[in-house]
Amino acid sequence: MNHDHYDNSYIADILRSVKTIALVGASPNALRPSNEVMGYLLSRGYRVIPINPGQAGKEILGQTVYAKLGDIPEPVDMIDVFRAQEFLYSVVDEALALKPLPSVIWGQLEIRNDAAAAVAEAAGIKVVMDRCPAIEIPRLLAA
Template identity: 75%
Template sequence: MNHYAYADDYLSGILKSVKTIALTGASPNPARPSNGVMGYLLSRGYKVIPVNPGQAGKQIHGQTVYARLADIPESVDMVDVFRASEYLDGVVDEALALDPRPQVVWAQLGVSDDAAAAKAEAGGIKVVMNRCPAIEYPRLFG
C-alpha cells in the first residue's frame, strides 16, 4: 500500500469500524497534541485507552492509563501512535503480540516507518501513517 496517499473511503472505513482505541504516548498535559486528540476522540463516541508507562495507574480524561498495550484488559480495534517514528516498529511488535490483534495501527502526523508498516500489514493489520484521526474525522464526516 502507498502510505503517502490514502483514499477517503479507506480512512472513513477505518474510522467507522473501530470503537476502542489504545492511544500510545498519551499525555495528561492539556497542551500536548495527544491530550487534545484523546479528548476529541472521546467526544466522538470512541472508547480511548491511554498508554504511557510514566503515567500508568493514573487517569487522563477520566480513563485509566496502562503502561503498555499488553496490560490493557480488553481488546482494542486501533492503536493510535503518538510516539516518534523510531518507536513505531516496537509499537507494531506490541500490536502483533496481542490476541486478538487490533484492526489498525494509526501513526500520527510526522510518524512513519515503511518497514514497520509492512510488518503490520503482513500480520493482517491495516496501517495509516502521518495522519491524525482528529483531523480526518471532521474532514470526512463534517
C-alpha cells in the first residue's frame, strides 16, 4: 500500500470498526500528546489500554498500564504507536506474536516506517502512519 495518501473511507472504516486500542508509549503526564489522545479516545467510547514499561501496574486515566503488548489479557483491534519511528518495527514484531492479530497498526504523526508497514500488511494487518486518530475522528466521523 502507498502510505503517502489514504482514502478518507479507509481511515473512517478503521475508526468505525475498532473498539479496543492498545496505546504504545502512553504517558501519565497530562501535557504529553499520548495522554491527550488517550483521553480523547476514551471520551469517544473506545477501550484504550496503555502500554509503558516504566508505568506497568499503575494507572493512566483510570486504565491499568501494561509493560508490553503481550501482557494485555484481551484481544486488541488496533495498536496506536507513540514511539519514534525506528521503534515501529519492534512494535510490529510484538503485534505479530499476538493471538488473535490486531486488525490495525496506527503510527502517530511523524511516525512512518514503510518496511515495518510491509511486514504488518503481509500478515493481513492494516497500517496507517503519520496520522492521529484524534484529528481524523472529528474530520471524518462528524458528531
